[in-house]
Amino acid sequence: MIVASALLAVVAVFGVPAGLTLYIFLAEKAVSRLSSHRQKGVRPWLWVAPGLILLTVFLLYPVINTIIMSLMNKDSSRFVGLLNYLRIFTERDMLIVLRNNVLWLVFFTLVTVTLGLLIAVLSDRVKYESVAKALIFLPMAISFVAAGVIWKFMYEFKPKGTPQIGTVNAVLTTLFPSFEPQAWLFNPGINNWALIVVGIWMWTGFAMVIFSASIKGVPKEIVEAARIDGAKELQVFFRVTLPLIKPTIVVVTTTLIINVLKIFDIVYVMTNGILGTEVIANRMYKEMFNFLNFGMASALAVILLVAIIPVMLINIKRFGQRGGK
Amino acid sequence: MRGKRGAPGKAPSFKKLRIPRKWNNLSSRLVLFVRRSPLHLILIVICIIWLIPTTGLLISSFRPRSLILTTGWWNAFTFPYRFTMENYLHVIQRANMGRSFFNSLMIAIPATVMPILVAAFTAYAFSWMRFPGRDTLFLIIIGLLVVPLQMTLIPILRLFNRLHLTGTFAGIWIAHTAYGLPFAIYLLRNFIGGIPEDLFESAFLDGASHFQIFYRMVLPISVPAIASLAIFQFMWVWNDLLVALIYLGGTPGVAPMTVTISNLVNSYGGGWEFLTSAAFISMILPLVVFFSLQRYFIRGILAGSIKG
Numbered sequence: 001m002i003v004a005s006a007l008l009a010v011v012a013v014f015g016v017p018a019g020l021t022l023y024i025f026l027a028e029k030a031v032s033r034l035s036s037h038r039q040k041g042v043r044p045w046l047w048v049a050p051g052l053i054l055l056t057v058f059l060l061y062p063v064i065n066t067i068i069m070s071l072m073n074k075d076s077s078r079f080v081g082l083l084n085y086l087r088i089f090t091e092r093d094m095l096i097v098l099r100n101n102v103l104w105l106v107f108f109t110l111v112t113v114t115l116g117l118l119i120a121v122l123s124d125r126v127k128y129e130s131v132a133k134a135l136i137f138l139p140m141a142i143s144f145v146a147a148g149v150i151w152k153f154m155y156e157f158k159p160k161g162t163p164q165i166g167t168v169n170a171v172l173t174t175l176f177p178s179f180e181p182q183a184w185l186f187n188p189g190i191n192n193w194a195l196i197v198v199g200i201w202m203w204t205g206f207a208m209v210i211f212s213a214s215i216k217g218v219p220k221e222i223v224e225a226a227r228i229d230g231a232k233e234l235q236v237f238f239r240v241t242l243p244l245i246k247p248t249i250v251v252v253t254t255t256l257i258i259n260v261l262k263i264f265d266i267v268y269v270m271t272n273g274i275l276g277t278e279v280i281a282n283r284m285y286k287e288m289f290n291f292l293n294f295g296m297a298s299a300l301a302v303i304l305l306v307a308i309i310p311v312m313l314i315n316i317k318r319f320g321q322r323g324g325k
Numbered sequence: 326m327r328g329k330r331g332a333p334g335k336a337p338s339f340k341k342l343r344i345p346r347k348w349n350n351l352s353s354r355l356v357l358f359v360r361r362s363p364l365h366l367i368l369i370v371i372c373i374i375w376l377i378p379t380t381g382l383l384i385s386s387f388r389p390r391s392l393i394l395t396t397g398w399w400n401a402f403t404f405p406y407r408f409t410m411e412n413y414l415h416v417i418q419r420a421n422m423g424r425s426f427f428n429s430l431m432i433a434i435p436a437t438v439m440p441i442l443v444a445a446f447t448a449y450a451f452s453w454m455r456f457p458g459r460d461t462l463f464l465i466i467i468g469l470l471v472v473p474l475q476m477t478l479i480p481i482l483r484l485f486n487r488l489h490l491t492g493t494f495a496g497i498w499i500a501h502t503a504y505g506l507p508f509a510i511y512l513l514r515n516f517i518g519g520i521p522e523d524l525f526e527s528a529f530l531d532g533a534s535h536f537q538i539f540y541r542m543v544l545p546i547s548v549p550a551i552a553s554l555a556i557f558q559f560m561w562v563w564n565d566l567l568v569a570l571i572y573l574g575g576t577p578g579v580a581p582m583t584v585t586i587s588n589l590v591n592s593y594g595g596g597w598e599f600l601t602s603a604a605f606i607s608m609i610l611p612l613v614v615f616f617s618l619q620r621y622f623i624r625g626i627l628a629g630s631i632k633g
């Protein structure tokens with residue numbers, strides 16, 4: 001079994017590029033027999049065909065199909081109109097799911113952008129910049145699953161009086177002797193915040209790397225000129241640097257929003273959505289596999305898409321502007 | 326650089342005091358250091374906070390169960406200094422982590438290689454061929470870049486069920502290939518579109534065909550972009566949980582590490598000695614890739630955001 005699948009992988013790694021090369025070679029051969037006018041019309045489609053077919057089958061068609069399914073019942077046998085959506089916006093546990101996504105959206109994005117910017121600005125002024133940046137960026141390289149394990153361990157809770165093995169409780173009880181150790185992931189008042197912290201820990205490096213590149217792109221002369229004019233460092237930052245890197249802030253913010261709306265793994269691994277921590281993607285997974293309610297699962301996915309559409313339009317507009325130049 | 330960035334007005338005032346040169350240098354440095362100490366303090370504290378979670382995991386993964394559960398990992402370097410490889414041996418042999426590591430490789434390597442040529446073909450046509458609807462099509466691809474994967478799961482799962490592709494490597498390769506395409510096309514189009522036009526003109530004058538230009542010129546020039554893309558896709562697939570969970574389902578024989586670990590979390594609850602070592606095994610390869618190819622990785626991130 002292992003040998004067979006390893007062989008299959010080798011075939012895929014070498015066979016797929018070879019097959020694609022053969023395909024384009026034969027396609028070009030066939031095209032070259034056409035008149036030069038016809039060639040211009042046909043050739044581009046042969047080159048884009050593999051990509052477009054895959055995109056159509058795996059992205060375009062499913063999106064349309066999911067929208068249709070969201071208007072159907074559990075097993076897609078009967079049309080129910082907007083019933084699924086109605087349920088999402090009226091049922092109590094669904095509203096909690098939506099609320100959690102809003103919490104994530106607002107606080108995760110706000111804190112990650114601010115911290116990323118702060119670290120980028122600070123590290124720009126020290127000699128150990130590359131080390132500091134690598135440390136902050138490191139969590140980006142690991143999976144949400146591993147991060148989930150790491151932070152579950154950080155949040156580990158032991159009753160008061162026994163030695164705390166979770167770092168967070170240990171630090172807090174040492175610093176403030178009157179502090180009551182908390183079950184961070186099980187206390188409904190704080191568990192969402194505890195999860196959001198994990199997201200921030202993972203993504204701050206992403207924001208920082210992009211901000212850092214953008215800050216380095218600000219012309220030195222402008223900054224120096226402002227300093228010679230007597231501007232304080234804070235003024236230089238808010239009046240000169242910040243306006244110049246504004247487009248980058250938009251990019252980072254939109255990227256973070258796109259990713260945070262889809263957040264799934266952290267919640268799945270750390271709490272599996274219990275005790276009021278469920279988010280849209282986790283609920284969708286549950287509707288799919290636990291309740292086998294494909295109509296509801298599809299409606300949840302459509303809500304994700306609708307929430308992302310404004311961001312998508314910004315993306316397209318940004319590209320349009322660039323293409324115009 | 327330091328002098329410039331510090332306070333420009335300060336240095337001359339020291340000269341007026343007629344302090345010996347050496348002193349002047351030393352004391353102004355000291356003043357500068359003290360003035361900048363909040364900066365260092367904030368940055369170093371942030372770095373330490375960022376490093377602690379991973380350090381705790383790494384150290385705990387080498388501690389015996391009895392110690393993990395009774396004392397914090399920061400006590401590892403005090404008496405009784407006990408470390409063990411037992412946890413790693415256990416998860417590799419009995420918790421299926423060895424097999425899962427193999428599966429992760431089996432999923433990630435083909436899923437990284439497969440989209441590259443497909444995307445490069447498309448990007449080449451989008452950059453250097455004219456056809457009706459080209460710009461609209463490209464905008465649609467930009468739009469697909471942000472479509473939540475969740476939108477596609479149910480229809481594709483049904484399709485895979487019908488084709489008997491659920492629970493197979495082939496199915497997840499194709500899925501990851503398609504999911505990676507919008508970003509891959511976008512990134513490569515930006516790069517291939519940026520190749521100077523003169524190169525193409527002179528190649529066509531020499532009578533080169535599109536096939537030759539693509540394989541002899543475009544692909545070799547694009548190696549840096551392809552490297553960024555490959556690293557990105559590899560990390561994405563390696564760290565993915567959702568796609569594997571859905572299309573591979575509960576089949577343990579093909580489960581990658583992300584799926585196995587999330588099952589361990591459910592079944593082992595407080596078995597920190599196994600969870601920490603399993604999590605670290607899954608981090609080894611990404612960390613090696615990250616530290617050795619950091620430049621390409623970051624270039625991929627920047628290409629996907631700043632230039633776009």
